Amino acid sequence: MELHVTHVGSGTPRVAFLHGLLGRGKNWATVAKGLSDRWPALLYDLPNHGRSPWTEDLAYPAQADAVAADLRARGLVDGSLVLVGHSMGGKVAMALALRHPELLRGLVVVDIAPDHSESGYGFRRYVDALRGVDLDALERRTDADAQLASAVTAPATRAFLLQNLHRDGGRWRWLPNLDLIRDQIAEISAWPSDLGEPWDGPTLWLRGGDSDYVRDEHLDPMRALFPRARLVTIKNAAHWVHADQPDAVTQTLAMFLAGLDADDPEVSR
DSSP: OOOOEEEESSSSOOEEEEOOTTOOGGGGHHHHHHHTTTSOEEEEOOTTSTTSOOOSOOOHHHHHHHHHHHHHHTTOOSSOEEEEEETHHHHHHHHHHHHOGGGEEEEEEESOOSSOOGGGGGHHHHHHHHHTSOGGGOSSHHHHHHHHTTTOOOHHHHHHHHTTEEEETTEEEESSOHHHHHHTHHHHHSOOSOOOSOOOSOEEEEEETTOOSSOGGGHHHHHHHOTTEEEEEETTOOSSHHHHOHHHHHHHHHHHHHHHHHHOGGGOO
């Protein structure tokens, strides 16, 4: 399976970004561009999202293995890559670090914990709202926005969801595999066990100061799997930390990446 990837910057990629549920790789474009002079990046569309293929399985081992296979196909096998994942993508990133530790130099997990995620924190409602849109009745994107307004009242959230609406040959369609996501929302919310031995590489944990996805009781489970995890709270940010505070996230990632370079200057090239 060849995943859809956007390259940001020139040269060998040193960072790869994984988006959250109902997202796309381009959600990380602003942050990636801010880092790209020193750290070229890959922005992944995960399976069943964006322009990547649809599958029959959203389990985290399967998603992690798909990303790992894609990295290997691109020749990124020397352990010099830092993987950044948000929400669902953060769980994929954690699973990849545990199942394919040799591929990574560093790990950044954004606003998610290795724990059950409370049945998707309302994402089931968002999926149902998207599935309820009458695509045949749409003439323009604003028609879909109007249809969603009663179910999804926040304009910013509707804008995030509507990035998934694509016009193809005169017809509108959703890019994500909404039926599969709806059927497997419990699996997406869960955290599997027995993914592998703890990963002792450098790990940065970012959480939004206004989010409850990563709570203090999650710190021990995090550090049991990732003993070198360091937690940073981004103020005035909710769950979509990189959208709410892109400058703070970019600066924090730059400090983390620069620290890795300082510890291993041979990787910086």
